[in-house]
Amino acid sequence: MRQKGAVMLFGAALCAVNLPAMAADWRCGTDIIATADTQTDLASRPTPVWRDVQLNIDAVDAFSVSDLPGKSFRLADLGFVPGVEDAARAWLERARANKVSIMPLSEQADFLGRTPVLINDPVVGDWREVLLAAGLAMLVPETGQDISHLIGIEDTAIQSKSGMWSDQGAETAYYVVADDAADGDSPTASNAIGRFAVIDGTIRSIEHQEWRSYLNFGSNWREDFTIALDATLRDSFAQGGDFQGVLDTWVGQKVRVRGVIENRGGPYITLDNPFWLCLSLGEGVQ
Structure with missing residues (x-):
């Protein structure tokens, strides 16, 4: 058997x-703003x-x-x-x-x-x-x-709830959303604190400080999901341009990020690799 x-x-x-x-059109890492393929x-x-x-x-x-x-x-x-x-x-x-x-x-x-x-x-x-x-x-x-084709394949598996993505348990799911307003059926980032997960959400605001920028997914950064980009990462996204001008265009866009979710007042990810963050360029996961 x-x-x-x-x-x-x-x-x-x-x-x-x-x-x-069926997948959304995701663009990841430094390819988010690149005019040509900057990947190997x-x-x-x-x-x-x-x-x-x-x-x-x-x-x-x-x-x-x-x-x-x-x-x-x-x-x-x-x-x-x-x-x-x-x-x-x-x-x-x-x-x-x-x-x-x-x-x-x-x-x-x-x-x-x-x-x-x-x-x-x-x-x-x-x-x-x-x-x-x-x-x-x-x-x-x-x-x-270049992982663009792989991102599309994984996205279809997530939408289809294939394999690991069928797990909808609050304490065990590998796919979560930034907040419950986005998808009432999926666990949220708060449920996945302490675990590695794939998170979807829409950026509501961005705060820039000297050494970091914070992508906020709710109105209260002390409670809502946040992604932190250090100075090196945000400069890599900007590809030599003005990082504030580049990142600020992301407000209102759907993002997919992966990493270990920490608890810093609210769920929080320190991005380790630029290709662990993707922007949706079209219709996709809801």
């Missing part, structure tokens, strides 16, 4: 990645590729290859969460039957010695797309690569 279940999961994930596009272009630099590789699935986030001793890999820009790790591993174990190509997306391994990679499968394509479409992984951008 376990093998049958894995086959069904494999097929369901394949179907999910081919669903009609894989074609612009030589990158080693290992082809026709048979992977060993050592963990949901650690792979090895018998012919490449001493090397460990993980899928770039993805994170796995409790509750769907077993389902994700079942899919990976099924997918490893295919020989794949591995392309490193970072020159440096992480603190556990794993190199972030893109895995391309001749049957299903990019493994990340399938896992995101099925809600078996979430985006945790880290490599600076």
